[in-house]
Amino acid sequence: MRKGxxxxxxxAAAGVLLVGASHDALRAAASAGNEKLAVFSEVFxxxxxxxxxxxxxxxxxKSAIDGMLTSLDPHSNYFDPKALQDFQSSxxxxxxxxxxxxxxxxxxxxxxxxxxxxxxxxxxxxxxxxLVTRIxxxxxxxxxxxxxxxxxxxxAKSPVRLTxxxxxxxxVKEFTIVREIIHVQSVRAHLEGGDIGYIRITQFNQEAYDGxxxxxxHFRADPGSxxxxxxxxxxxxxxxxxxxxxxxxxxxFVDSGDIVSTRGRTPDQGQRYSARPGVNxxxxxxxxxxxxxxxxxxxxxxxxxLQDLKRATLxxxxxxxxxxxxxxxxxxxxxxxxxxxxRYYTPSGRSIQAKGxxxxxxxxxxxPDDLKGKVSSMGEASxxxxxxxxxxEEKGSDAYVPPDRDKDTQLEAAVELLHGARAETLRSPDxxxxxxxx
Amino acid sequence: xxxxxxxxxxxxxxxAAAAAxxxxxxxxxxxxxxxxxADTYRxxxxxxxxxxxxxxxxxxxxxxxxxxEAAINGMLTSLDPHSSYMDSKxxxxxQVxxxxxxxxxxxxxxxxxxxxxxxxxxxxxxxxxxxxxxxxxxxxxxxxxxxxxxxxxxxxxxxxxINSPVKLKILRGAKKEVKDFTIVRDLIHVQSVRSHVEDGDIGYIRITQFTEQTEDGLxxxxxxxxxxIPAxxxxxxxxxxxxxxxxxxxxxxxxVNSFVDRGEIVSTRGRTPDETQRFDxxxxGDxxxxxxxxxxxxxxxxxxxxxxxxxLQDHKRATLxxxxxxxxxxxxxxxxxxxxxxxxxxxxRYYTPSGRSIQAKGxxxxxxxxxxxPDDLKGKDDMKGEASLKGHLANGDEDTSASQAYVPPDEKDDNQxxxxxxxxxxxxxxxxxxxxxxxxxxxxxxxxxxxxxxAPSDPGxxxxxxxx
Numbered sequence: 001m002r003k004g005x006x007x008x009x010x011x012a013a014a015g016v017l018l019v020g021a022s023h024d025a026l027r028a029a030a031s032a033g034n035e036k037l038a039v040f041s042e043v044f045x046x047x048x049x050x051x052x053x054x055x056x057x058x059x060x061x062k063s064a065i066d067g068m069l070t071s072l073d074p075h076s077n078y079f080d081p082k083a084l085q086d087f088q089s090s091x092x093x094x095x096x097x098x099x100x101x102x103x104x105x106x107x108x109x110x111x112x113x114x115x116x117x118x119x120x121x122x123x124x125x126x127x128x129x130x131l132v133t134r135i136x137x138x139x140x141x142x143x144x145x146x147x148x149x150x151x152x153x154x155x156a157k158s159p160v161r162l163t164x165x166x167x168x169x170x171x172v173k174e175f176t177i178v179r180e181i182i183h184v185q186s187v188r189a190h191l192e193g194g195d196i197g198y199i200r201i202t203q204f205n206q207e208a209y210d211g212x213x214x215x216x217x218h219f220r221a222d223p224g225s226x227x228x229x230x231x232x233x234x235x236x237x238x239x240x241x242x243x244x245x246x247x248x249x250x251x252x253f254v255d256s257g258d259i260v261s262t263r264g265r266t267p268d269q270g271q272r273y274s275a276r277p278g279v280n281x282x283x284x285x286x287x288x289x290x291x292x293x294x295x296x297x298x299x300x301x302x303x304x305x306l307q308d309l310k311r312a313t314l315x316x317x318x319x320x321x322x323x324x325x326x327x328x329x330x331x332x333x334x335x336x337x338x339x340x341x342x343r344y345y346t347p348s349g350r351s352i353q354a355k356g357x358x359x360x361x362x363x364x365x366x367x368p369d370d371l372k373g374k375v376s377s378m379g380e381a382s383x384x385x386x387x388x389x390x391x392x393e394e395k396g397s398d399a400y401v402p403p404d405r406d407k408d409t410q411l412e413a414a415v416e417l418l419h420g421a422r423a424e425t426l427r428s429p430d431x432x433x434x435x436x437x438x
Numbered sequence: 439x440x441x442x443x444x445x446x447x448x449x450x451x452x453x454a455a456a457a458a459x460x461x462x463x464x465x466x467x468x469x470x471x472x473x474x475x476a477d478t479y480r481x482x483x484x485x486x487x488x489x490x491x492x493x494x495x496x497x498x499x500x501x502x503x504x505x506x507e508a509a510i511n512g513m514l515t516s517l518d519p520h521s522s523y524m525d526s527k528x529x530x531x532x533q534v535x536x537x538x539x540x541x542x543x544x545x546x547x548x549x550x551x552x553x554x555x556x557x558x559x560x561x562x563x564x565x566x567x568x569x570x571x572x573x574x575x576x577x578x579x580x581x582x583x584x585x586x587x588x589x590x591x592x593x594x595x596x597x598x599x600i601n602s603p604v605k606l607k608i609l610r611g612a613k614k615e616v617k618d619f620t621i622v623r624d625l626i627h628v629q630s631v632r633s634h635v636e637d638g639d640i641g642y643i644r645i646t647q648f649t650e651q652t653e654d655g656l657x658x659x660x661x662x663x664x665x666x667i668p669a670x671x672x673x674x675x676x677x678x679x680x681x682x683x684x685x686x687x688x689x690x691x692x693x694v695n696s697f698v699d700r701g702e703i704v705s706t707r708g709r710t711p712d713e714t715q716r717f718d719x720x721x722x723g724d725x726x727x728x729x730x731x732x733x734x735x736x737x738x739x740x741x742x743x744x745x746x747x748x749x750l751q752d753h754k755r756a757t758l759x760x761x762x763x764x765x766x767x768x769x770x771x772x773x774x775x776x777x778x779x780x781x782x783x784x785x786x787r788y789y790t791p792s793g794r795s796i797q798a799k800g801x802x803x804x805x806x807x808x809x810x811x812p813d814d815l816k817g818k819d820d821m822k823g824e825a826s827l828k829g830h831l832a833n834g835d836e837d838t839s840a841s842q843a844y845v846p847p848d849e850k851d852d853n854q855x856x857x858x859x860x861x862x863x864x865x866x867x868x869x870x871x872x873x874x875x876x877x878x879x880x881x882x883x884x885x886x887x888x889x890x891x892x893a894p895s896d897p898g899x900x901x902x903x904x905x906x
């Protein structure tokens with residue numbers, strides 16, 4: 001398996017694939033006489049010499065690079081040094097000073113999806129569903145989610161004041177919370193109903209595989225684990241991340257076979273990734289994977305492979321459909337380029353680009369009236385400039401997960417399936433293990 | 439004539455004369471810019487590096503021309519809203535526009551709800567002769583549906599070589615009657631100047647845009663008016679620049695010179711000495727015989743129109759009636775890029791003779807007169823102006839409010855025109871009278887005013903295409 005990281009996600013970003021310096025020099029030389037580049041230089045110089053005001057060279061070039069990348073697919077972008085740093089720390093699962101809240105935007109206010117266990121927000125008594133209306137002295141109305149999050153973050157030990165509306169009556173509460181270092185956990189796990197190992201991966205950052213390994217340790221440590229009926233791998237609303245993490249995590253459920261292959265224009269972008277024997281952590285226990293319209297990229301590699309290998313039953317709604325691989329190409333002190341360098345193919349050779357993966361059992365969530373129409377993912381096929389994949393592209397799929405576990409129909413369907421309480425049969429690992437007989 | 443409404447978004451070219459900039463050496467660095475050179479190289483190298491990585495590693499073989507075009511567009515977008523890259527096709531279109539002729543049908547069109555709508559057929563063109571009417575919806579061109587086409591694409595399909603036929607499918611009226619036309623293309627002159635005698639004693643001249651035809655068109659119009667109105671009855675001129683988005687700088691200078699005989703008309707200032715120029719009136723250029731002059735402006739009068747009205751206002755040669763003008767106080771130069779289209783770059787600001795810049799401010803009329811806007815057009819008739827364009831050149835205290843840009847199709851309803859006629863006839867208004875400093879306006883003793891028979895309205899003056 002190749003070392004070096006390729007990145008797959010549709011939202012924010014990470015990952016590095018180093019390109020040798022000598023290779024670079026060669027390329028620079030090759031383009032020295034490039035005619036098209038000469039046209040660009042000519043325009044750049046004309047602007048520098050003749051524009052009515054003295055232009056900022058750096059801004060000109062950055063706009064040119066952004067313009068050029070925008071003409072490619074929607075997943076290629078330029079990171080200036082600051083953006084690169086943010087990206088890298090998000091991929092490392094790095095810590096930041098904050099409160100420990102998962103938030104989303106609703107009606108112009110910041111809504112708490114959930115406080116993260118054992119963080120200042122949880123200890124202060126913040127609750128799921130709380131609406132944050134003010135952060136220190138700034139009204140949240142009018143801020144973007146990112147701006148609000150930036151205001152809540154800050155150095156550890158510094159205080160922040162939140163005004164919160166709670167419940168249907170909109171009771172106003174004030175909290176003053178002292179920030180701490182928050183560790184973003186990409187994997188959470190628990191025993192579901194005492195006999196199912198539930199693993200949720202929020203994104204494929206550099207700690208994802210370790211998180212999965214720890215989840216299995218946790219299950220094994222539980223006295224009831226010997227009677228485990230199977231596993232649920234929840235990849236809903238997981239936008240993707242690092243390719244190698246997706247491969248490792250798939251390998252935690254299979255012993256052999258291809259996991260994914262990539263194909264680009266150059267031979268070094270063509271790679272085949274196969275399972276190594278002896279690292280299957282799940283052994284033969286049945287597996288259900290939950291996906292929805294927000295499951296993209298690395299999530300689709302994992303679910304596509306597990307579906308093709310007949311290792312898992314997929315429940316939920318059609319996935320996002322991002323079938324391309326990005327590579328981070330460093331640009332020295334100038335940041336880096338995130339460039340789409342390859343498409344990937346599942347073990348059966350299909351590309352899910354702009355199509356997505358259809359679940360084996362389609363189960364919809366009940367979307368509350370006030371969220372209807374707001375919680376669908378439009379999918380890759382509706383992004384301007386997406387890579388084409390034949391005529392049969394698919395757009396749009398539900399991407400809602402109820403915050404209340406009791407209302408989570410997809411999860412419930414997975415539990416029922418593993419308990420043998422559904423009409424559909426559970427896909428069994430190959431070779432077929434004695435299916436859920438107890 | 440087919441005028442793309444998009445052009446009214448002030449895609450206006452001033453000063454194409456300066457276009458013949460000598461080709462420059464790559465990476466040219468002037469000695470004084472030595473210190474900055476290293477950083478410039480670094481920036482250009484960064485660009486080259488990214489370009490190479492895309493060429494080598496992108497998942498599909500990229501189209502290098504498209505990459506560079508997108509890069510140039512991206513770079514120019516970071517400048518002011520009037521700097522842009524024209525690919526070879528856009529460059530040709532612009533040349534057609536400034537030259538003022540092309541092979542086509544002779545209709546002004548706009549896009550409404552994704553459909554191509556005829557604003558007006560132009561008199562004496564194939565479209566007018568075939569019976570195409572204002573308000574017609576063009577649903578197919580040569581059997582290809584227009585739904586899904588951009589306005590540019592539809593216009594391109596209608597244009598073509600002279601004597602070639604084109605088939606139009608048209609929906610007409612509330613009943614959506616379907617009509618088929620086959621029309622043979624002809625050379626269409628974009629008439630930039632139209633004129634007629636107003637009220638028997640006023641010379642009315644409308645300039646729709648400043649093309650290469652404008653100076654000659656204006657001379658012809660003034661000759662014709664002089665032959666139609668006896669000199670002793672001639673009360674003066676109305677110069678209508680409403681919704682005129684601008685055009686060529688030299689043409690605007692000629693137009694001013696046709697009304698004044700001396701003094702500065704406009705000056706431009708850029709970063710380089712050759713962008714800094716002063717343009718004066720040539721003695722003997724004045725064709726107006728010193729007759730009083732009213733200039734009509736509104737929120738759609740921009741650029742070259744503002745040079746003309748600003749100069750005539752500063753010279754106290756004209757009284758300006760209407761609403762505040764657009765406020766585009768910059769000059770673009772067209773720089774051809776060999777086979778690859780051209781660069782339209784903002785290279786200077788211009789200043790009126792009194793030294794003011796109207797950039798992002800506009801010109802205030804001497805007498806503000808509003809039109810009555812029909813209910814269904816309310817809110818759509820205002821022009822937001824330069825100050826509200828993203829990335830516009832800043833100019834101190836700006837005026838970001840919108841200014842009216844509606845001209846009623848029927849002359850009888852045209853308050854601004856009526857006010858101009860009244861002013862030239864000496865009909866009393868609470869506002870100041872005609873300016874008479876520079877050009878003593880020999881207002882004839884108010885002849886038993888009023889009751890002059892309304893001049894037959896000229897169909898050619900109607901149908902000013904609406905901006906946006």
